[in-house]
Amino acid sequence: MRKKWAPENKHIVGSRPDLPDGVVKSAGRVLQILEYFDEIQRPANVVEISEILKLPQSSTSALLRSLVAMGYLYFDRLARTYMPSCRVALLGNWVNHPLFMGGVALQCMDELQQRTGDAVVLAIRNGVWAQYIHVLQATSMARLQVTRGALRPLAASGTGYALLSTLPDAEVRKICHRINAEARAAGRGAPVATDTLLPTLEDVRRSGYAFTTDLVTPGGAVLAMPLPVTDGGQALVVGLAGISEVQKARRTELIATMRDVLSAHFPAL
Template sequence: MQLNRLSRALGEHHVVGCEDEDTDRVVKSAGRVLRILELFDVLKREALVSEVSELLEFPQSSTSVLLRSMVILGYLYFNPDTRAFGPTTRVALMGSWINGPMISDGTLTRLIDGVNKRTGQAVVLAVRNRIWSEYIHVAQATDPLRMFVVKGSRRPLVCSGTGLSLLAELPDSDIKRIALRYNAEADENVCLNTLLEQVNHTRARGWASSYDTVTPGGGMIAMRLPQFLNDERIVLGIAGLTSVLRENEDRFVLAMQEEIAENIAGARMEPPQLLAV
């Protein structure tokens, strides 16, 4: 997704996000359908074929075919007055059974809204996707000077705040394998000893922070959530300008801890006890 074009479409000055395309591992049409749905989730409005094609850099002819196919299947609707497309209620109801109690009673929504209101910053939920931390939900910042974080963005586990929180749940042997794989695939040279020091620091205090590592001028404060019913590990993060996060770090961490304790029954925020191997 072209962030400069998305910035214009959204009317935002600072749009951040990145994706691991994996074009050699994904069936092209399937990947494009999911990216179309994710784009509508970011835009939160109808969009013309030409806009979807431009923002996702898809050929306009195949984009038109995909959109009309999704209308036939019931996942999109077509507005004949505006000549634009939008997602249907069927999309909104998909997946409601996953982590049912956490979703159906509004627990996650209250948690995210609470942190968002108390900090004014963007709040994200992130999960592990192979060697990446992926943002599966974003509540945008309310402060006028803000960063717009794109849902679906991915950050390396080995050099991001949400990534460090996810790595803290793993034994050191797994972390070493992830670091080696990242260095090979991304052609980077992440220092393993430094990474393990950062992970141990995260385990000790129960939260992680990263500044100016992926986005210059931007950072993340992240904290794991109690384990959910389907065993998926989810991390809560606050994203914003580095200067704002550094100045308010203690206050933001306290806000996350208090909102987790209030909204998730039985939440225990002690660092995980893992053996280094």
């Protein structure tokens, strides 16, 4: 049975993203609370939740009480802890992306974690970012903790490269134009050099994977491969995240393992 992860802040890679502009705070915070429970998979008290999500304790208490009243959380009065109810598990049960039918994507992630000991991430494109929508934490001794919901630059990260590799060059150019326009408007970051990026993406398409070290996180590495894109479906990428020096030494082994596992779960690859 996989060990449930408890947060160790000093080892976490990728800070929990702030709520995007335009999001109603109370709605966003409710979802952050549910996502946090999905990460830790155990009961938690109001102090822990308010600290990890950087919310005022009074606001956190009010939100938790509301979720209890609506039947989405269970409150243990003796332990003073909260836990999601079965009602949460039924939310979205009718939404079935083809890659999740039968749990194939999650089974693939489980096997990758068991065979490599590394953290396994599932990423999608979110605007000009690659976002980790699901994370299985590493079980090996040499490991980094990865934050679910973390954002990575679409044009400057391993998961981003893998996502962009599924798109035609014309679409990539449009995305780079948007990235550069937003960066100029915000007065931040160096512009993305499209003519440098496109050959990198061609290498990813040819090899079937993106491998980056120390690109976003100093000392961190990611090996990422795209999953089959279904008709009308959103592109998904699975990646192994770990320590740069360890992954560089294991690169050949990790690539072979990922190819073996993905081909077993996704014969279309």
